[in-house]
Amino acid sequence: xxxxxxxxxxxxxxxxxxxxxxxxxxxxxxxxxxxxxxxxxxxxxxxxxxxxxxxxxxxxxxxxxxxxxxxxxxxxxxxxxxxxxxxxxxxxxxxxxxxxxxxxxxxxxxxxxxxxxxxxxxxxxxxxxxxxxxxxxxxxxxxxxxxxxxxxxxxxxxxxxxxxxxxxxxxxxxxxxxxxxxxxxxxxxxxxxxxxxxxxxxxxxxxxxxxxxxxxxxxxxxxxxxxxxxxxxxxxxxxxxxxxxx
Amino acid sequence: xxxxxxxxxxxxxxxxxxxxxxxxxxxxxxxxxxxxxxxxxxxxxxxxxxxxxxxxxxxxxxxxxxxxxxxxxxxxxxxxxxxxxxxxxxxxxxxxxxxxxxxxxxxxxxxxxxxxxxxxxxxxxxxxxxxxxxxxxxxxxxxxxxxxxxxxxxxxxxxxxxxxxxxxxxxxxxxxxxxxxxxxxxxxxxxxxxxxxxxxxxxxxxxxxxxxxxxxxxxxxxxxxxxxxxxxxxxxxxxxxxxxxxxxxxxxxxxxxxxxxxxxxxxxxxxxxxxxxxxxxxxxxxxxxxxxxxxxxxxxxxxxxxxxxxxxxxxxxxxxxxxxxxxxxxxxxxxxxxxxxxxxxxxxxxxxxxxxxxxxxxxxxxxx
Numbered sequence: 191x192x193x194x195x196x197x198x199x200x201x202x203x204x205x206x207x208x209x210x211x212x213x214x215x216x217x218x219x220x221x222x223x224x225x226x227x228x229x230x231x232x233x234x235x236x237x238x239x240x241x242x243x244x245x246x247x248x249x250x251x252x253x254x255x256x257x258x259x260x261x262x263x264x265x266x267x268x269x270x271x272x273x274x275x276x277x278x279x280x281x282x283x284x285x286x287x288x289x290x291x292x293x294x295x296x297x298x299x300x301x302x303x304x305x306x307x308x309x310x311x312x313x314x315x316x317x318x319x320x321x322x323x324x325x326x327x328x329x330x331x332x333x334x335x336x337x338x339x340x341x342x343x344x345x346x347x348x349x350x351x352x353x354x355x356x357x358x359x360x361x362x363x364x365x366x367x368x369x370x371x372x373x374x375x376x377x378x379x380x381x382x383x384x385x386x387x388x389x390x391x392x393x394x395x396x397x398x399x400x401x402x403x404x405x406x407x408x409x410x411x412x413x414x415x416x417x418x419x420x421x422x423x424x425x426x427x428x429x430x431x432x433x434x435x436x
Numbered sequence: 437x438x439x440x441x442x443x444x445x446x447x448x449x450x451x452x453x454x455x456x457x458x459x460x461x462x463x464x465x466x467x468x469x470x471x472x473x474x475x476x477x478x479x480x481x482x483x484x485x486x487x488x489x490x491x492x493x494x495x496x497x498x499x500x501x502x503x504x505x506x507x508x509x510x511x512x513x514x515x516x517x518x519x520x521x522x523x524x525x526x527x528x529x530x531x532x533x534x535x536x537x538x539x540x541x542x543x544x545x546x547x548x549x550x551x552x553x554x555x556x557x558x559x560x561x562x563x564x565x566x567x568x569x570x571x572x573x574x575x576x577x578x579x580x581x582x583x584x585x586x587x588x589x590x591x592x593x594x595x596x597x598x599x600x601x602x603x604x605x606x607x608x609x610x611x612x613x614x615x616x617x618x619x620x621x622x623x624x625x626x627x628x629x630x631x632x633x634x635x636x637x638x639x640x641x642x643x644x645x646x647x648x649x650x651x652x653x654x655x656x657x658x659x660x661x662x663x664x665x666x667x668x669x670x671x672x673x674x675x676x677x678x679x680x681x682x683x684x685x686x687x688x689x690x691x692x693x694x695x696x697x698x699x700x701x702x703x704x705x706x707x708x709x710x711x712x713x714x715x716x717x718x719x720x721x722x723x724x725x726x727x728x729x730x731x732x733x734x735x736x737x738x739x740x741x742x743x744x745x746x747x748x749x750x751x752x753x754x755x756x757x758x759x760x761x762x763x764x765x766x767x768x769x770x771x772x773x774x775x776x777x778x779x780x781x782x783x784x785x786x787x788x789x790x791x792x793x794x795x796x797x798x799x800x801x802x803x804x
Contacts, residue, residue: 296647
């Protein structure tokens with residue numbers, strides 16, 4: 191197997207008596223598209239925040255791109271990209287300004303920014319909109335732009351938190367093309383989603399129920415194990431045992 | 437460092453592109469200064485008064501013509517009986533009545549002391565105070581004038597009737613007050629809202645995941661408002677000097693240094709509010725109710741602190757605007773130097789440090 195970029199061992203987060211994430215253990219390989227599934231309130235976001243260095247784990251171990259989540263959060267931050275479920279570029283800045291700002295705070299030089307932004311705008315076909323405010327773009331384009339900005343600094347891993355919520359199926363398909371492109375370049379994709387057709391696009395998926403990882407395998411193997419026709423059935427089978435909801 | 441500049445540039449873009457914010461930011465201080473300034477001067481200019489001249493001699497006539505010549509007063513009518521005074525005040529537009537007793541000039545010439553009566557409409561005490569002090573100075577001016585030419589110490593003592601409010605001697609008090617108010621509003625509310633806005637839109641999360649440290653995020657959010665606030669201080673001072681004819685008697689440099697300190701105090705309060713709240717509405721509400729209201733009530737700018745009950749006087753001590761207001765008054769109006777208000781400065785520094793420590797601490801807690 192290739193290089194391991196995310197490795198967790200019994201990673202746990204407690205908020206008082208509540209165990210949001212309970213002894214999560216898994217590994218993700220370089221260039222893999224790893225789907226992180228679970229019902230609302232299952233603990234996905236908590237787990238993801240720990241992996242991004244936004245939240246300190248209560249116990250357990252984890253390394254991201256070889257860096258420890260307790261001690262080396264600064265190095266982790268340099269090596270990851272992040273895109274949240276909310277659209278999170280600046281609406282009152284233009285497309286170009288957003289690219290330059292986010293590229294800039296990741297320490298890209300002016301020269302790199304120039305070539306990269308030209309490349310990115312070309313790839314997304316945003317030539318005409320480059321100098322327009324982001325607020326004027328349709329949601330689908332915003333999400334694609336958001337993703338491209340998240341991988342602008344060529345991170346080793348990119349975390350996507352429900353990136354395609356509210357986006358139409360055609361744009362979703364295009365969005366996944368971008369994800370595949372990035373994965374081909376060796377970027378590891380860690381993605382949460384509620385769309386089961388998207389789950390099928392992942393190399394491997396884990397399904398979290400009540401803070402615990404209940405299943406972790408390729409979509410095909412999961413369907414075989416649970417004697418299911420599609421991921422919907424697998425998910426339903428696992429998630430209906432959940433005791434907690436939002 | 438370069439990241440810092442990029443961030444500050446972006447922050448300026450946010451402010452400069454939002455017309456409403458711009459209007460509040462730069463329009464409000466101008467409007468407030470002009471409203472406060474001209475509301476005060478207009479009231480005092482051309483105030484209607486009535487005169488009852490029982491003496492009708494040379495001294496009373498000369499004083500009346502002096503009053504007529506002044507731009508502060510307009511003689512509405514001359515009356516002949518005390519009953520008319522009351523009815524004149526009841527009409528509502530008469531602010532002041534001046535009564536010369538019979539034998540006014542006689543008394544002045546032979547006893548070297550004459551009395552006259554000033555009755556002011558004290559339903560608006562501030563106005564009444566200003567008007568009576570104006571009219572007294574006109575009368576005093578006349579007395580010194582005749583005393584000079586004849587070497588006899590003529591005195592005229594106006595007997596003033598109304599409740600005197602010693603706090604409101606100087607009209608220019610409102611400029612320091614407006615400065616404190618505007619800086620409080622701009623720094624606290626704008627900073628709080630701009631940080632909370634990033635939380636609401638989700639961009640804060642992206643920033644926190646980036647290698648740009650949270651501390652730097654906060655500092656670079658505050659710097660643009662520091663600069664914009666200094667622009668505001670400058671425009672308020674320019675207005676007060678050139679439009680309102682209120683000179684700055686002390687050191688301008690010192691005034692800017694103290695203003696910068698107060699701005700930093702306000703910025704840390706804004707940051708504190710933004711750490712504790714998650715929606716823009718809440719941040720705005722807390723800034724307005726929690727900051728603006730105490731600033732207006734307890735800074736001494738509108739309501740004299742000395743007249744408040746002791747518990748409120750104690751509370752007023754934790755209001756940063758109170759100390760800033762004292763400092764600005766000392767520099768601008770009294771022309772005093774640093775030795776006069778080092779204690780107030782020290783208190784402001786202490787408040788700033790405490791707020792900074794608290795907000796940085798809670799910011800860290802939020803992250804874990």
